[in-house]
Amino acid sequence: MDKVLRVKDFLADLGRIDLQIRVVAGEDALGKDIRVGDINRPGLTLAGFYDFFAYDRIQIFGLGETAYMRQLTEDQRRETYGKFFSYEIKCCIFTHDEEPDPLFIEFANDKKVPVLVTRRDTTRFSTMLTLLLDQVLSPSVTLHGTLIDVYGVGVLLLGKSGVGKSECALELIERGHRLVADDMVEVKKIDESLLIGTGSPVLTHHMEIRGIGIINVREIFGIRSVRNRKRVELVVTLEEWDNSKEYDRLGLEDTMYTILDIDISSVVVPVRPGRNIPIIVETASLNQRLKRVDIHSARELDENIQDLLKSEQRHQ
Amino acid sequence: MTERMIVVNSDAGVHARPAMMLVREAMKYPCSVSLVKGSVEADCKSIMSVLGLAIVSGSKLVVRAHGEKEREVVDALVTMIENDFRMT
Numbered sequence: 001m002d003k004v005l006r007v008k009d010f011l012a013d014l015g016r017i018d019l020q021i022r023v024v025a026g027e028d029a030l031g032k033d034i035r036v037g038d039i040n041r042p043g044l045t046l047a048g049f050y051d052f053f054a055y056d057r058i059q060i061f062g063l064g065e066t067a068y069m070r071q072l073t074e075d076q077r078r079e080t081y082g083k084f085f086s087y088e089i090k091c092c093i094f095t096h097d098e099e100p101d102p103l104f105i106e107f108a109n110d111k112k113v114p115v116l117v118t119r120r121d122t123t124r125f126s127t128m129l130t131l132l133l134d135q136v137l138s139p140s141v142t143l144h145g146t147l148i149d150v151y152g153v154g155v156l157l158l159g160k161s162g163v164g165k166s167e168c169a170l171e172l173i174e175r176g177h178r179l180v181a182d183d184m185v186e187v188k189k190i191d192e193s194l195l196i197g198t199g200s201p202v203l204t205h206h207m208e209i210r211g212i213g214i215i216n217v218r219e220i221f222g223i224r225s226v227r228n229r230k231r232v233e234l235v236v237t238l239e240e241w242d243n244s245k246e247y248d249r250l251g252l253e254d255t256m257y258t259i260l261d262i263d264i265s266s267v268v269v270p271v272r273p274g275r276n277i278p279i280i281v282e283t284a285s286l287n288q289r290l291k292r293v294d295i296h297s298a299r300e301l302d303e304n305i306q307d308l309l310k311s312e313q314r315h316q
Numbered sequence: 317m318t319e320r321m322i323v324v325n326s327d328a329g330v331h332a333r334p335a336m337m338l339v340r341e342a343m344k345y346p347c348s349v350s351l352v353k354g355s356v357e358a359d360c361k362s363i364m365s366v367l368g369l370a371i372v373s374g375s376k377l378v379v380r381a382h383g384e385k386e387r388e389v390v391d392a393l394v395t396m397i398e399n400d401f402r403m404t
Contacts, residue, residue, distance in 0.1 A: 144359040161343075161361040183364035200368035208363045214332070 005034040005136045007091050007114045017132050019118055019125065021093070025105040026114035032090060034058065037133040039126055043068065046080055055087035058129065062122035066098045074103070081107045089113045093129075095122040139260050140188040147180040147197040147230060148172055150285040154197060154230035156185065156264075157281070158257075159238035164271055166207050168238065171278040178227045179217050182207040187232055189260040195232040234288045235264050236281055241272040251287075251298040265291070318390045319352075319380040326400040330371035332363075334401040339363050341392050347383030349393070360393070 008030035010021055023030065040057040043065050061069075072080060085107045092108065093116045094100055100108075100115060108115045118125050146157040146165045150172060157165045166182055173179050181199025188196050199205065205218045205226045218226045235257040247270055248255070257266035267284050271277060287297065326334065342349040342360040349360040353375055358365035360379075371377065377397070381389045 142356045142358070144362060144365055161359055183362045184358065184368040200370075202370045203364055203368045206364065214363070 005133065006030070007032045007034065007116075009136075010116065010132075017128050019128060019132075020120050021116050021118045024094075024099055024115050024117050025108040026091075026112055029112040029114050032114060034090060034133070035137070036090075037130075037137040039129060039133075041065070041122075042084070045084065048080075050083070053087065055089055058090060058133075059092045060122060060126060060129075061092060061094045061098070061100070063096055063098070066094065066096075066100070069101065069104070077101070077103050085111045085113065091116070093118060093125070095120060095125050134190060135188070138188045138190055140186055141260055143185050143187055143259070144183065145185050146182045147185045147199070147232065149178040149180060149227055149230045150282055151177070151289065153234055153285040153288050154180070154232045155234045155236055155281060155285055156187075156197065156232050157236050157238060159271075162210075163238045163240060164277065165238060166209055168277045168281060170207065170209060172281060173217060173221050173225050175278060175282070176224075177282075178225055178230075179205060179207070180227055180230045181205075182217075187259055189262060193262060195259055195262055195264065196229055197232045198229045232259065232264060234285060235259075235266040236284055237266065237268045238271050238277065239268060241270040245270075250302075252302060254291075317380065317382045318386040319378050320390055320394050321376060321378050322394050322397050324371055324373060324375045324377060324397055326397075327373050329373055329375070330366065330369070332367065335363055335366040337396060337401055338366055338393060341396060342389060344392075345381070345385045345389040347381050347386045347389060349379075349381045349389050352378040352380055 010019055011023065011030075036057050038054065038057045039060050040054040041062060042053075042059045045053050046065060046068055069077065069080070081104055089111070091114045095118050097117060097119045099117055105115065120128070143156070143158070145159075146169045148155050148157065148169050157168060159165055169179060169182060180197055181203070184200045184203060185197045186200065188198070190196050206214055206216050208214050237257070247268065255266050255268075256263035258264070265288060269277060269280055269284075290297065324330065330338070338351070339361055350357050351360050351366060351369060352358075353369045353371060356369060357380070358369045360366060379390050379393045
């Protein structure tokens with residue numbers, strides 16, 4: 001499903017992101033869709049260079065743009081704005097509390113382009129807006145699993161209901177690791193290689209443990225046992241031990257689990273009574289960290305053995 | 317796969333107890349069962365997932381099941397929601 005943000009959403013309560021923004025023109029067009037998560041500074045465009053003009057992005061007018069517009073004569077302005085608004089502009093935002101001149105507002109109202117003014121400075125505002133656009137417009141998927149930070153590696157535990165994901169997470173929390181979300185994990189694709197997982201705002205670090213019911217992990221284990229978001233780096237799938245299935249015994253090949261077209265390292269851990277799953281998850285995380293610094297235990301052992309075998313052969 | 321759309325009319329929405337009723341019912345069946353609200357699909361055999369959907373009165377849901385006895389479970393859950401979670 002295509003994600004959409006409307007211009008009027010900028011004016012709504014955005015929680016921690018306070019854009020300090022107000023509308024000065026184009027009120028009728030506040031329902032306009034924003035689908036492109038990038039922003040554009042139109043300085044070059046106003047000066048007459050229209051190649052590569054990203055008109056479908058949000059246009060941010062900083063001090064440079066407003067100063068340039070101010071020194072233009074009335075005729076020059078009319079010409080500049082005429083050309084600028086001949087494109088299908090989505091939305092213009094002026095920073096530093098600088099209101100555009102009446103002619104600009106006239107053009108904007110005429111072309112039904114929302115114009116907003118923020119009290120914030122350009123850099124800070126752009127950062128906030130980019131963050132907001134990323135949060136809303138990035139593709140996302142909600143997975144049934146548990147996300148936990150184990151030794152700094154974001155581990156997504158997957159598996160059928162009742163296989164023991166929550167119990168495994170509980171033991172990991174007890175061992176000092178940090179819960180991001182249980183049962184419902186929203187995973188967002190921030191860029192081509194980065195997946196960030198968060199919990200549902202409704203559930204906020206609560207967990208269901210069969211036999212006890214719903215518990216509040218933050219209250220029971222304290223603030224150090226939870227975090228709000230974490231990069232997803234390893235997928236651990238828990239499944240009931242299946243005698244007919246061949247489990248990986250070497251770990252020479254990296255298996256991958258694909259989420260939103262991004263491949264994440266993955267291991268499948270068979271569960272059976274008496275197996276200590278949390279320690280296996282901890283070890284998988286540490287192994288993942290070694291792979292990050294290019295230490296691949298299985299491959300290295302295999303290479304050593306192959307070298308040894310070669311030298312033995314030479315001595316014979 | 318069997319699925320049916322339904323609008324929740326229960327005034328209080330799906331809070332803890334109704335969520336538990338849905339999960340208990342779903343657990344009786346071997347197939348996978350999910351509730352879909354908007355773009356989010358939640359495992360109907362997990363209390364937290366069902367609660368996480370934040371289903372309120374007026375929410376449109378799709379009850380979806382896949383596997384053995386899929387039709388029966390969808391019927392049972394839809395009936396439960398239609399009866400506003402009153403035990404019949």
